[in-house]
Amino acid sequence: MTINMRNVALFALVGVLFIITGFLQSWNVMLTILNMGLISAILALGVNMQWGYAGLFNIGIMGFVALGGLAAVLVSMPPVHDAWAAGGLQIILGLVLGALTITAAVLFWKRAPAGTLRGLGVTAILIVGFFLFRSVFDPGVAAVEAVNSASTGYLGGLGLPILLAWPAGGLLAAGVAWLIGKTALGLRSDYLAIATLGIAEIIIAVLKNEDWLSRGVKNVVSLPRPVPYEVDLQRSEAFVSRVTGWGFDPVAASGITVKLAYAGLFLVVLLLLVWLAEMALRSPWGRMMRAIRDNEVAAAAMGKNVTKRHLQIFVIGCAVCGIAGAMMTTLDSQLTPGTYQPLRFTFLIWVMVIVGGSGNNWGAVLGGFLVWWLWVMVEPIGLWLMGALTSGLPDGALRTHLLDSAAHMRLLTMGLVLLLVLRFSPRGLIPER
Amino acid sequence: MDFLNALVVFANFVLVPATAYGAQLALGALGVTLIFGILRFSNFAHGDTMAFGTMITILVTWALQAAGVTFGPLPTALLALPVAVGVTALLLLGTDRMVYRFYRKVRAAPVILVMVSLGVMFVMNALVRFGIGVNEYRFDDGARFVVDARTFREMTGLAEGLAIRSTQVITLVTAVIVVAALFWFLKRTRTGKSMRAFSDNEDLALLSGINPERVVAVTWIITAALATTAGVLYGLDKSFKAFTYFQLLLPIFASAIVGGLGSPIGAIAGGFIIAFSEITVTYAFKRVVTYVVPENPAPEGLMQLLSTDYKFAVSFTILIIVLLFKPTGLFKGQQS
Numbered sequence: 001m002t003i004n005m006r007n008v009a010l011f012a013l014v015g016v017l018f019i020i021t022g023f024l025q026s027w028n029v030m031l032t033i034l035n036m037g038l039i040s041a042i043l044a045l046g047v048n049m050q051w052g053y054a055g056l057f058n059i060g061i062m063g064f065v066a067l068g069g070l071a072a073v074l075v076s077m078p079p080v081h082d083a084w085a086a087g088g089l090q091i092i093l094g095l096v097l098g099a100l101t102i103t104a105a106v107l108f109w110k111r112a113p114a115g116t117l118r119g120l121g122v123t124a125i126l127i128v129g130f131f132l133f134r135s136v137f138d139p140g141v142a143a144v145e146a147v148n149s150a151s152t153g154y155l156g157g158l159g160l161p162i163l164l165a166w167p168a169g170g171l172l173a174a175g176v177a178w179l180i181g182k183t184a185l186g187l188r189s190d191y192l193a194i195a196t197l198g199i200a201e202i203i204i205a206v207l208k209n210e211d212w213l214s215r216g217v218k219n220v221v222s223l224p225r226p227v228p229y230e231v232d233l234q235r236s237e238a239f240v241s242r243v244t245g246w247g248f249d250p251v252a253a254s255g256i257t258v259k260l261a262y263a264g265l266f267l268v269v270l271l272l273l274v275w276l277a278e279m280a281l282r283s284p285w286g287r288m289m290r291a292i293r294d295n296e297v298a299a300a301a302m303g304k305n306v307t308k309r310h311l312q313i314f315v316i317g318c319a320v321c322g323i324a325g326a327m328m329t330t331l332d333s334q335l336t337p338g339t340y341q342p343l344r345f346t347f348l349i350w351v352m353v354i355v356g357g358s359g360n361n362w363g364a365v366l367g368g369f370l371v372w373w374l375w376v377m378v379e380p381i382g383l384w385l386m387g388a389l390t391s392g393l394p395d396g397a398l399r400t401h402l403l404d405s406a407a408h409m410r411l412l413t414m415g416l417v418l419l420l421v422l423r424f425s426p427r428g429l430i431p432e433r
Numbered sequence: 434m435d436f437l438n439a440l441v442v443f444a445n446f447v448l449v450p451a452t453a454y455g456a457q458l459a460l461g462a463l464g465v466t467l468i469f470g471i472l473r474f475s476n477f478a479h480g481d482t483m484a485f486g487t488m489i490t491i492l493v494t495w496a497l498q499a500a501g502v503t504f505g506p507l508p509t510a511l512l513a514l515p516v517a518v519g520v521t522a523l524l525l526l527g528t529d530r531m532v533y534r535f536y537r538k539v540r541a542a543p544v545i546l547v548m549v550s551l552g553v554m555f556v557m558n559a560l561v562r563f564g565i566g567v568n569e570y571r572f573d574d575g576a577r578f579v580v581d582a583r584t585f586r587e588m589t590g591l592a593e594g595l596a597i598r599s600t601q602v603i604t605l606v607t608a609v610i611v612v613a614a615l616f617w618f619l620k621r622t623r624t625g626k627s628m629r630a631f632s633d634n635e636d637l638a639l640l641s642g643i644n645p646e647r648v649v650a651v652t653w654i655i656t657a658a659l660a661t662t663a664g665v666l667y668g669l670d671k672s673f674k675a676f677t678y679f680q681l682l683l684p685i686f687a688s689a690i691v692g693g694l695g696s697p698i699g700a701i702a703g704g705f706i707i708a709f710s711e712i713t714v715t716y717a718f719k720r721v722v723t724y725v726v727p728e729n730p731a732p733e734g735l736m737q738l739l740s741t742d743y744k745f746a747v748s749f750t751i752l753i754i755v756l757l758f759k760p761t762g763l764f765k766g767q768q769s
Contacts (some may be wrong), residue, residue, distance in 0.1 A: 057544050060479075170639060183753050187760050189544040190475040194686045195756070198749035209742045283757075342679075347551060354548075354616070408562040415555025419532060422549055 006360060007430050012367045021373070027253065033376050038266035039328050041368030044352040045273055045361060046320030052359035052432065053281065055293040055311040057189060060180075060196030061202035062345035067176060068169030068325020069335045070207060073214045075165035076224050076348030077157035080147065083212075088155050092211060094137025101129025144212040154215045163226050165326045165423045166269070172250035173316045173322025176203070181314040186307040192314075200346065207337035214335055221334040227261040232255040262331055269327065270365070273320060277361045289313060290359075343411070348375060351418050357428025366430055371417075375410060382409030439724035441593040446583075446737035451712040453601040453670055454481075456608035459704030460663035461681065462688035463615065463697055464656045470651040470695040471631035472533070474546035479660060479685065481557035484678035485524060486661025487668045488565045489517035491572045498574070506576040507603065514665055516729025528553055529653050537649070554679075561675045569674040573600055593724075600669040611662055612701060615655065619697065624651055632695060680745075684711065687748035691755045702763060711747045714738045 020336045022030035043061065050056040105125045112118040139198075145153045149278040171363050176199065184195035208217050233254035243253040292299040292306050298305050329335050348371065356367020393399045421428065461483060468476040476482075493513035497503075504512050532553060536546055579602050582594025619625040624647075631638040631648045639645060664678065671677075688707045693700025718736040739746065755762060 026450065055544065057547060183757055186755060189542075190547050191690070191756060191760075193474065193544075193547055194690070195749075195753065196626050198683050198687075198752065200743065201680070201745045202743070202749055205742050205745060209740060226715050343555075347555065348644065350548070356518075404566070405563045411562065412559035415552050415559060418552035418555065422545070422552065423532075423535060429458075 006368075010366055010429055011362075014366060014373070017370075017373055021377075028255050028259070029332070030232050031256060031263060033373060035259060035262050035331055035374075036268060036328075037369045037372040038263060038270055039324050039331070040349070040352060041365040041406055042266075042270055042273060042324040042371040043067075043349045044356060044364040045270075045277060045366035046317045046324065047349050047353045048356075048358060048361060048364035049277065049320065050314055050317035051353060052364070053286065053289040054310055055291065056185075056310060056314055056317075057191075057193045058314065058317065059193050059346050060198070060200035060203075061321050061349050062323040062340050062342050063196070063200030064173040064177065064336065065201050065325035065328065065345050066200075066207055066340050067173045068165075068322040068327070069329035070214055071169035071172045071322065072162060072326045072329040073167040073220045073335050074157045075160050075168050076162035077220060078159040080152045080154065080156035083144045083147040083152060083155050086147050087140035087212075089188045090136060090140030091144060091155070093121045094133055094140055097129070097136055098133040101126060101133060104129065108319070113412060139210045141210075149211075152215075152219070154212050154220075162224050162330050163265075163416070165330065166323050169326030170319040170323040173325070174319040177315045177318030178311070181311040185314060197342075200342065207335075207340075214337070217338050219334055219336045219338075223330065223333040223335070225333055226265060226330065227258050232259055233257060238369060266327060268333075269323070274361055275322075276364060281361065348372075348414065351414050353428075354418060354426075355421050355428055357430040357432065359432030360428070360430045363428050363430035363432075367428065370429075371414075374413070374417075378410050378413050379406070382406045382413075384410075435724045436654060438591055438593045439721045440586075441591055441595050442720050442724065444594045445593070447709075447712055447716050449595075449597055451600055451709045453604045453666075454712065455705035455708030456604050457663050457667045457670065457704075458475050458664065458681075458684055458688045458708050459701040460608055460611060460659050461685040462692065462700035463612070464659040464663065465685055465689040466692070466695055466697060466700040467652055467656055467659070469689070470544070471538070471628060471648060473552065474543045474688065475694075476656075477547060477550045477682065478554040479529075479656075480679045480682040481561065481675075481683065482521065482525065482657070482660040483664030483667070484561045484673075484675050485557050486517050486521040486657065487664035487673050487678070488561050489520045490514055490661065491565065491570060491668070491673060494572050498725045504575060508573050508575045508600070508669055510572055510665055510669060511603070511607075514661065517665070518658045518661045521661045522654045524557075525653040525657045526650060526683045529649065537645075538734040552564050558675065558679065565673075565675075569672050570668075571672045573669045575599065596629070598670075600666075604670055607662060607666060611659065615659070615697065618655075624648075628652065662751055672739055683745055684708075684748040690752055690762055693764040696762065696764040699762050699764030707748050707751060710751060711744050714747050715741045715744050 018030055018034055021033065026233050041064070047058065047061060050058050105122045108125055109118065109122050112121060144155060147153060180191075180195055180199050184192045207214060210216060211218065214220055230251075231254075234250055239254070239257075240250045243250055281289075287302060289309065290301070290306060291302075292309055296306050351365035352371040354367070355371055357363025357367070383403070383406045386403055386409075390399045390402050391400075461479065464482075465479050468474070468479070490510050490513045493516050494510045497509050497512060502512070503509050532549060533546070536549060553591060576599050578596060580595060580597045581591050582596040585595045585596070586592070617625075619629055627638065627643045628648050628651065629644055630641070635645075638648075638733070653739075667678075668679070684707050686702035689700050691706055692701070692703030713745065716737065720735055
């Protein structure tokens with residue numbers, strides 16, 4: 001790998017931005033931004049695989065991030081035994097019936113001779129199956145949600161270490177991505193965009209409404225953590241004596257230690273993924289991907305199965321987003337379906353990829369850090385700017401309105417950045433080699 | 434009698450609202466389909482264009498109301514609508530000039546244009562938030578009902594009432610007028626014919642001397658009118674909230690694709706298909722069933738196929754089914 005001085009300088013510049021934040025605000029704030037920046041970089045890496053390698057337009061990233069979050073709950077929370085006893089098996093049975101119905105319908109469609117009868121048969125299977133599913137599933141859900149609904153009211157998870165949730169989140173996202181890709185890939189390029197936009201909304205709706213699964217909008221809080229708690233550190237004699245020996249305040253130092261531990265974990269995942277992505281991109285497989293992206297017809301003529309390769313990369317990219325989603329829920333140690341906004345979890349990631357440089361893994365990572373930093377900082381800067389601009393105005397409705405709307409500066413900035421980069425520098429900060 | 438009662442309940446909660454909603458979706462989908470036919474990309478900024486047009490309408494409505502101008506029994510917003518269409522058309526023409534025209538010149542791939550439209554969506558969304566904020570607003574005034582439930586009960590002597598809100602009637606009447614005008618324009622006028630020619634075969638249209646920039650400009654103006662009207666009708670019928678308009682994108686796209694992207698008739702059919710399925714599937718049929726099967730004790734549960742929160746899932750499922758079995762849509766839209 002040749003080291004490009006310009007790229008190093010760009011990364012150094014972003015590093016300086018973070019260090020300035022540390023000095024001006026506090027190291028705690030800086031580490032909070034950095035941790036989310038690491039996760040954003042991983043998300044951008046996943047989207048870059050889809051867009052940069054293969055030209056697939058996925059605007060349902062939010063859904064896959066949320067699936068990762070769901071995996072964190074399902075893996076790490078302790079199981080609720082009463083709920084399982086009340087209706088857990090019934091819910092599982094209902095879901096199995098639902099899956100069987102769909103499989104039966106698909107098999108029937110494939111086996112039966114074409115004609116009106118086939119359509120009617122599939123419809124009949126689906127309708128009967130749906131009512132069967134509801135009749136088994138609904139009582140189970142009611143029973144589970146009735147179990148101590150103020151604190152549990154859901155099935156709980158497997159009670160395993162939360163680090164296992166990261167790969168699990170990837171697998172869950174990959175499964176859903178496979179279903180979407182199977183239907184929408186191979187059609188017009190915008191159909192994938194519309195299908196992913198839809199599935200993301202549906203995943204969020206499921207998370208908000210299926211209380212038996214993850215408590216819906218009642219949220220699952222205090223997930224187990226892979227790193228020590230601040231209070232435990234403050235109680236530990238060894239820790240307190242060591243940091244006071246170095247001249248730090250134990251309370252502030254415990255917060256920073258925990259955040260550094262998270263940052264270390266995230267950095268390992270990020271570096272591993274970047275390494276894998278770089279290896280893949282340089283391999284014959286990566287060249288084939290780019291060949292398909294640049295000219296699908298020519299690649300197909302060379303005997304490459306375009307749709308299959310697209311499905312492959314789509315699933316892989318979504319899996320990376322799922323991993324990042326599980327990591328984010330681990331960092332927050334809570335799953336709050338109400339906070340998933342397409343702006344923050346889908347379109348912001350796109351801005352990161354485009355600004356950083358689509359097709360280049362390091363570019364995506366850089367974009368992740370830089371744009372996340374901007375996203376956090378635009379609001380205070382916008383507020384300050386608006387305050388300065390309106391300082392000449394008399395205090396009144398107009399000035400209040402303008403000051404209030406500074407909060408929406410983020411949207412405008414992100415939209416303008418996206419448009420300007422697409423127009424004047426479509427290859428991004430670190431262009432594809 | 435019980436059967437009539439069941440029918441009235443069904444009409445009141447499914448038929449009438451779905452017809453109004455279908456008309457709103459159809460107008461929205463027409464805009465998407467026109468842009469797709471002429472400019473050949475899926476415009477993700479359409480939902481926010483609707484929101485922008487509605488915002489202007491609301492602001493003008495407030496100004497009119499403050500000046501003491503009303504429209505008698507009709508909502509004042511209808512007076513403000515032409516102004517809002519004009520402002521939205523200016524915004525869209527400006528966007529085209531500053532953003533889209535460049536990509537047309539370099540003949541960018543459709544997916545790039547889709548991404549650009551995302552950027553435009555951001556900016557428009559920000560404009561709406563700057564202008565009116567993120568809160569929910571109701572801006573319907575004038576007469577509330579054409580037929581209210583109580584009058585209906587007294588007139589017919591039935592146990593159930595049928596309420597038809599004036600906004601629902603206005604929606605339908607306006608939609609019919611707009612669609613009729615649009616089809617007249619596309620079929621009869623010279624500009625409309627050149628638009629259809631351009632949509633069918635761009636190169637051939639260029640060869641026969643059609644000015645592409647003029648066609649594109651007219652398309653944006655019509656889209657502005659359609660989007661603003663759709664947005665205002667939806668807002669009058671329900672309420673205005675910026676985020677809801679973004680979420681309308683999915684049913685609108687589903688309508689346009691189900692009908693066949695690029696086909697105006699298809700967009701209208703698709704709008705009604707999506708609206709009726711969405712409302713039928715999420716409606717609790719308990720009361721209808723109680724009337725039809727009076728002997729049995731009332732059925733347990735709400736007899737609801739899907740909870741209302743899953744209404745996106747309905748548009749999405751229909752979309753997926755159409756993509757699987759008939760990717761060109763019911764009315765044979767364009768494939769690429």
